[in-house]
Amino acid sequence: MSMSSNTSRAVQFVESFGGPEALDLREVPVPDVGPGQIRVRVIAAGLNPMDWFMTSDADTAARFGLSLPCGFGNDYAGVVDEVGDGVGEFNVGDRVFGGAFSRSVADYVVVDAPGHIGKGGDAHHTPDGLADRIAGALAIAGCTAAAALAIVNPGPSDTLLIGGAGGGVGVFAVQLARLAGARVIGTGSAASADALRALGAEPVTYGESLADRLRELAPDGITAAMDLHSTDTIAVARELGVPDARMATIAAAVDGVTPANGANGANAAPGAVEKIARLAAEGRLRVPIAATFPVNEVRAAVELQAGRHVHGKVVIDLA
Helix, strand or coil: CCCCCCEEEEEEECCCCCCHHHEEEEEEECCCCCCCEEEEEEEEEECCHHHHHHCCCHHHHHHCCCCCCEECCCEEEEEEEEECCCCCCCCCCCEEEEECCCCCCECEEEEECCCECCCCECCEECCCCCCHHHHCCCHHHHHHHHHHHHHHCCCCCCEEEEECCCCHHHHHHHHHHHHCCCEEEEEECHHHHHHHHHHCCEEEECCCCHHHHHHHHCCCCCCEEEECCCCHHHHHHHHCCCCHHHEEECCCCCCCCEECCCCCCCCCCCCHHHHHHHHHHCCCCCCCEEEEEEHHHHHHHHHHHHCCCCCCEEEEECC
């Protein structure tokens, strides 16, 4: 794709919403910066299940306020390329990361500074020593994990059950809970056991008789739980006597259990994503990258990510 200096690449749904086959790499005008905004030259954009769920069909997209033509992806990392009037905390050349709602897989994103992932997008300074591929995989999953942890508030006296611990959010939730001193038991497939152990969780296979396996693993009981996949973990945790106040969901609603919303940061403490970035830069929090793809192979990247069997993040390279 040859481009003039006024055009750039962006991955978009143009004709219709749908699966990976509906995504196209398009030549688009370089976006303009308004007051209170910055433009970022994107270097890496991490993928999340939320990205393709929101855009899987027209009805779902409409629920999220999306219409055609529509961009794709939420997480990004890159370098500030232009600064709008009234922005004080960012300068051209600063390394930044954050979220840009359903438009991050593009050469440029324009975000509000300061901002909000779910509305005008947001930006944070990338700590020294943190690679762009890692920074570009933090925003949605990191905020969601931090939001769930803020609800459950695990500490050294807790045994925390995390359902779906091997997924994108689980990678962060397991490690943050361990850093808070909790014992963590994570559900996953048999194939994910080693990956969960590497993060600091004790693996247990999900499915039938999970409650019995948990009684054996934790005879003193489970004290808190988060379900990062559906509602099965919540049902088992209730069976084991975990109070609703010590539970959180991220992908489903259960009456009495507080849902964690990472996209709007509703539950996460201020500064949560910056803290996660610092921990990653210091090597205290691992962000496994399962695969990277050039932007022209975005369909293959989304197919891999949507298969739900990758352990770690899938990242699109744009530099």
